[in-house]
Amino acid sequence: MCGIVGSINHQNIVPALLNSLANIEYRGYDSAGISVLTSQGITTLKRSGKLEQLRSLLHRKQLTGLIGIGHTRWATHGEPNECNAHPHTNDQVSVVHNGIIENHSKLRQWLLAEGFTFHTQTDTEVIPHLIAYYLARGYHPGQSLNAALFHLKGCFALAVLFNDDSEHLYAARRGSPLVLGVGEENVSLGSGAMALNSSDNRILYLEEGDQACISLDNIKLVDKTGRAVQRKLQFNELQPGQCRKQQHRFYMHQEIH
DSSP, rough: OOOOEEESSOOOOOOHHHHHHHGGGGOOSEEEEEEEEETTEEEEEEEEEHHHHHHHHHHHOOOOOOOEEEEOOOOOOOOOSTTTTSSSOOSEEEEEEEETTTHHHHHHHHHHHHTTOOOOSSSSHHHHHHHHHHHHTTOHHHHHHHHHHHHHOOOOOEEEEETTTOEEEEEEEBOOOOEEOOOSSSEEEESGGGGSSSTTTEEEEOOOOOOOEOOSSSSEOTTSOOOOOOOOOOOOOOOTTTOOOOTTHHHHHHHOO
């Protein structure tokens, strides 16, 4: 099952993203990747295979940034290779996605007619192109995400990083879980509590239809009607390392015990 991570911090976010991805290895995956907003814009690095392949690449590239997203993929649409791995990125936006976009074929044909180029076999790639379509028409990031969501059919969760917005992560939940984590110096998001930063001592579960605009000092939520809402912050009771294999040989063996 795919996994989403994301975080904003006062220091380099790459180690925290890698740690969060390691925490959700138990879900199973065929590839992994991250997008980080650097001084040169969004940089996306991804690898097929185990997380160690991505970790080695990041060590060589010395990628740094204060805001980013990541993903572990279990292939549904398209082969389990590096090209089809998440995040999916264009010049303006990067997206990680859990779930299925049921009308992706129709959207792909429309976007091809609008001049967009597709490089993958995934249903996910329509999302950053849809968002870019509305950015090109003068919509700001939140508006462009709202407009894109209007077209999407299916069950999904999204985390979105914008090239021209260095202060916010955006997220949306439609049938697939998303949780936010709040620490002293960072805010995180993930497809489950185990995907959050280990320093997040409070967590907030998005409800069905919620959208979030996340910064270091504020979390703005709207529900499926577009109305501003608040969700309860809870104490994070997960212990560091709880989701690792520990002394067990396999994740299934750990879960059984």
